[in-house]
Amino acid sequence: MKASQTRRKFIKSSLLTSTVPFLPPLTAVDAGDESHEQAMPRKTIAQTKSIIGSYGPWAASLQAQPSLSFRNARWKPEQLASWKKEAISKTREFLAAPPQPATPKVQIDRTYEYDGLIIEELTWQLPYGSPTKAVVLKPKGAKGPLPAILALHDHAGKKYFGYRKIVKTGDDQHPLLAEHQLVDYEGRAWANEIAKRGYVVLVNDAFAFGSRRVMYEDTAGLPNGPLSTKDKTDADPEKAENIEVYNQWSSDHEHVMSKSLFCAGTTWPGVFLSEDQVALSILCARKDVDPQRVGCGGLSGGGLRTVYLAGLDTRIKCCVCVGFMTTWDDFTLNKSYTHTWMTYVPVLPRYLDFPEILGIRVPLPTMVQNNNQDELYTLPEMKTADRILQEVFAKAGAKDRYAGRYYDGDHKFDKAMQLDAFDWFDRWLK
Template identity: 55%
Template sequence: MPNDRRDFLKKSSLAGVGLMGGGLFDLPSQGAAPFPPFPMPQELNLIGAYGPWAKGLHLESLPSFSFRNERFSDIDSWRLEARNLVSARMAALDLGAVPEVTVHRSGVYEGVSFEEISYQLPYGMPTKAVILKPENAKGKLPGILGLHCHGGNKFLGLDKISRTRSDVPGYVQTHHDTYYEGRAWANEVAKQGYVMMVHDAFAFGSRRVRVEDVPPVIRRGITDFSLDTIEQIDAYNDWASDHEHILAKSLFSAGTSWPAVFFSEDQMALSILAARSDVDASRLGCAGLSGGGLRTVMLGGLDPRIACAVAVGFMTTWTDLLLYKSYTHTWMSYVPALPQELDFPEILGIRAPLPTLVLNDIEDQPFTLSEMEKADKILQEVYAKAGASDRYRCSFHPGPHKFDKAMQTEAFGWFDQWLKG
């Protein structure tokens, strides 16, 4: 009986369509507009038949606020407007006064003096950070903010690129080996004569979202919150990965965005670094791989205190993210509506004519090589129009997603040229 009823409804509904539509499935009558043709075969992309349409909305013409537009000629006035535009689009935050810093531990490790510190922002757990500089350093040194990567690991933060002891857990050493050719690169650049600061980014390390602080319905069965074993840490990182879309949507609902929180917290860390008595605040830089490269794009592009920037393993176009690679990235990258006005590399280009180095990996899985090359061309055009071609460089290194010793050597040399020269 139920099957007979379904058959009846199916037949009667089709009959109704025929009666009401005057033969919807018949060929068009003479003089009527023909049916639109079926879409032609196209290059595969992440959203299928909608890809060409979505790209055509804003990404096939020069973005409206690009400095490459003929209507812009004064780099200084454009830069000011562009910074205000991006800050507004991401809904940047004002975190108030620079907080008091607490020093928890200090010492020397392999020729580097260190201070393990923390400070309290207006929300969340205290932020842990580390200060590194050459042992027995005297006077004021250039300062560099080291921006750690994402790496699919939110349990770790500053430990991904810094080190203050020899007995690190195996999973920390594995991270160094995988992405940095075995090095804690922040220590290596500190040895070259810099005061380095590395802090835990929002949602990482000391700033991570605790499973015990969220409702049981989204804990995915996690009941052990101790994170004492590698199995527990892996389970947390899996959970934190799935929690990203919730956190991003919640930030949107609060009237801000993940890039805004990153940017505002990185600015505060830069203020703490710049205020130190051993730092020359006129010679500040920042650098990072992957998620740290993304943060370099935002901080380097929007904060004029960054005199020299090195973005590693995060440079492409909005087209790449739209059509090919958004599935390899987190929610941390996206600023609503901004692609109408600036292509992604132009965020970093706002800093022109200040020195900027972009380091890419030729076999970098999260990006499409041809779009990385387009991003390089865009930045070349911006710097050329700003009369500062000698202050921009982009290098393509062999291999997958990484910041290895050869790339570190190039980055450290760039800092030496512009922060010490």
């Protein structure tokens, strides 16, 4: 299947109909003060049509200009630390991440060699849900402590798989994984490739993916998955047909999970952040890892997780966000329907534009990679996000620590992009 066909299939599977929590009226405090208005004049929306019809310009105007933007003239360059403290506090408030669990005991299930690497298969148990499965990869014979990468897997409408989407641990790779890596990664298991360059790489299943996915048999009050009625002899979960059925069911279930998380007082990005921070703690605690030289990155859903984790956790000394950067306006007016429910944090857009969440990490090294023909975003808004991050880093006196790159092609993290990303990690972590 061609990449564009796969992407269109994913976009189609993302067309989920639901409601969004009611937002209270904008207050004078939210709108910003006079200096804010002078530095960042209220935007005007030129387009008259949008994915929500004639309501688009009105909806986009509700956030006016984010009141906690570091680009605001009321924040002086020398106030960087104060701004970061306030921006982190406000972002955490609306992320509403569940309480951070203690770092769990890690069980090593298997250790072996493959592809010139030592591979450890790990399991740990959080206070809720199924045990988390993960892998660690590092060069055979490497002497520690080494720099490390928390590699964040993608979404791609494929929740049956988690970490397996970006690693290769044997020659008997599942055909669906081989196809996925061919389409999105030019046939490369990128976690393996960066490990070979001298890194300890940890890849964990994210919330609702792989070992952490929602199981048919655990749901109630909804029609159970089609497999629950199939003959037991045809119920092999690794059968390609059954995986595709599960991926469609879990896509249809995504709005249910998101609404339930809102009702529980949290958000999907908040849960991602909490669980990825647990994985980061596990990685940093390893004896073969230098905790002062740890980075993270990933494509698409992995790029989304990079925005929140790297934006809010200073243990991430270097990051690469791939194929997930635009503005809240782009989501509001053009592209919210192409994206997972895992993206959104209600109310936060009043305070920070989407790229500014990642910008909270300034002056720590940050790269963003964009594809010019990516159907998930509009190119003008990708470039607007790039300019926002350039301005944030320049104002903080860290212009050389931000890099925004553009590549021809659809949504992907191909070999050329991987090499640029790996060189960026080498520059700042080695």
